[in-house]
Structure formats: structure tokens, C-alpha cells
Amino acid sequence: MTAPHDHPAPTTRDVADEPAAGPVAFPGAAVAGGLLAVLLLVGCGLLVRDLLAEAGVIDGDTWVHRAAVALGTQTWTTWMWAVPIGCAVIGLGTLWLALKPRRRTHVMMADHPIVWTRPVDVARRISAAVSDLPDVRHAVTVVGRRRIRVLVTATGPVDSERVAQSAREAAGSAAVAHRIGVKIRRGVRS
Template sequence: MTASTTAGADRSTAARTADTHDAKVFAPAANPAAAIVGCVIGLLLLGVVAMAIRDLLVHIGWLSGSEWTRDVAVRVADLRWSNWMWPVAVALIVIGAAMIWLAGKPRRRTHLSLKGYEVMWTRRGDLARRCSTAVSGLPGVDHATTVVGRRTVKVRVTVTGAADLEDIDRVVGDVLAGIDAPLRATVKPVGRRSGDRA
């Protein structure tokens, strides 16, 4: 395949993956931080609903006993300010501020954007597998393990004496060149131990 053919294929792929939607397309992201808190609050509200249903059954005579919601309302109405309420008030203020912060906290991006494409992303785990696969195919490389963090890519390579470390660095750099993110690669070569199998 000639250079012009490759360039034409790249342009064709970029055209097919261009953003054709009028609205802004957001990168894939994790669930909102407030989702867990929302689920907990939802479960608590279900408990309140169960208590209300129980009190309704007591009110119409299907169950015996006192109405819990009325008892709670009477006790709250009879409360007077006490010193033990200060820590409770402070704790509620802190919890409320934390919930507001969680509601506005930006979601963590789960994918990395591919360079040259508007709406194509890859996961960090897939990028790690690409690095490991590319490095494992080089002469003198027995095994490669890659960990992709937020800003760094750490590649641990089990090599023999015939491995070319500059070639390994180049291959890792070629893989990362397709990612639109400032990732810094660190390659750690490790010699194969005498007890390991070839």
C-alpha cells in the first residue's frame, strides 16, 4: 500500500467518523458521583413509603398498634433546643455541602480520544493491551505488561539479550501517538530469570 493510498484511507475513515450531530458530543464518562448517594436516598425514601403504608393499614383498622408517623411528629413537636443538637446541626450542614459538591462534581472520563477523529475513543485497558501486544511481537521480548494511568503509561518488558530497547521505546511511542492525550511512557526492561521457561 502506497503512502497516498494510506493517506486516502485515513481521510476516508476520518470522514466516516466525523461528528454529524448538531449538539455537542461529550466524551464517555463514568456515572455521576451523586448516583450512589441518590440510590441511598431512594432506598431511605422506600423505607418511608413502607412506614406510611403500614400507618395507613393501622388507620383503617387492618393492623393494630400506633401510627409511627404520628408518634414521630408528636415527639418532634415537643422537642426543645438542647446542646446535643449543635453537633447534629453541624453534621447536617456538612452532609448537605458534601451532597451539593457531589452533584456538581465533573464526571471522570473513562475513555481516551483518538487523535484525528472527532467521535472515536478507546478505553485505557484497550490501550494497555495494544501496547503489550505491539511490544510482545518484537524480537527478544518474551512478555510485556502495560498499565495505563491518568498521565503515565508503564510498560514492564521481560527481555532477552537480543532485545533492542530503542525499538521497544519506538513501538510504544507509535501506539501512544494515536491517542489525543499527553501520556508519558515509562519502559522497564526485566531480564528473564534462569528458572523461567523459554
């Protein structure tokens, strides 16, 4: 018989066979939501100020009530078209921010579909591997969507095919671009 304070043992499962959603960038709608929250807080502050003025805690007239009365007595004029047009533009912009796809921030490792890495980490790995080649003084790598660019500063003759092969091997199973561009600066001495 088990005691009431005993908990069942947790079960483990392998998630390697399950599809994993890739990491994506911060949603643009969050920024718009933050701005809307600030505007609502300002509105709440105005209402609290009017409540204090109505209660006699502070001197002065209520601002929100005065603005509502002033707007209620207005008649339609051509400048007022700016308000619905502005509201439509803001609404469409917020809708676009909510629906636009977020860009991927990581690349998948082909041999492990649940493991992701940043493109900058792949670039650092390639730069380190290329820097270990003979006569290579320094290497800078940029991993883009379509290609990988490797800029090599050499102190002697360096084979660009060997640099490209080293970059391919260093990228390993990262699902990055297969086109590798190599640019070599020759004759630079330390």
C-alpha cells in the first residue's frame, strides 16, 4: 500500500521522433500591444485625475468630460476625415503585424530534427576551422539564407577549394546554404 504523500514516478519519453517547431523572432504584434498598453495607462491616468478633480481633492475642471462635451458639439467638417483614415491605417497596420510570419532565428541540424543552432554559431565554427588551415591568418564567415561567405586573410598561398571544403565540413549537418563563396586576401603579413 502506498502512502498518500507518495507520487507516481514520472515517465520519460523520447521526443526525437516528434516534429518540433523552429525558434522564431519576437512577434511584431508584441510591440504594438506594448504601445497600446502605454496609451491605455495614460488614459487611466487621465481618468484618475478627473476622478480626483470631481471629488475635490485637486483643483480644476475635469479634462475628459470637457473634451467629450467639446467633441459632442462639433459639426462635420472636412478635417475630420483624417480620424477615420488614421484609424483604418492603424488598424490595418496592427492586423499586418499580427499576421505577418516571423523570421526564423535558428537553423536545424539535419541529423537531429529537434536540435537547432544560430547561424552566427555556424559561422564561428566555420571561421575557426578555416583559421586552422596552413597560411591562413584570419577568417571571417557570414552565413546567409542563400550562401555562406568566407573572407580569408592569408600569409601565403591558400587554395580556395580547400577553404570551401573545410567550411562544408565545419558546417556539418546544419541546414544552411550549400553555396560557399570564398574570398582570399593574399600577401598580408602579421
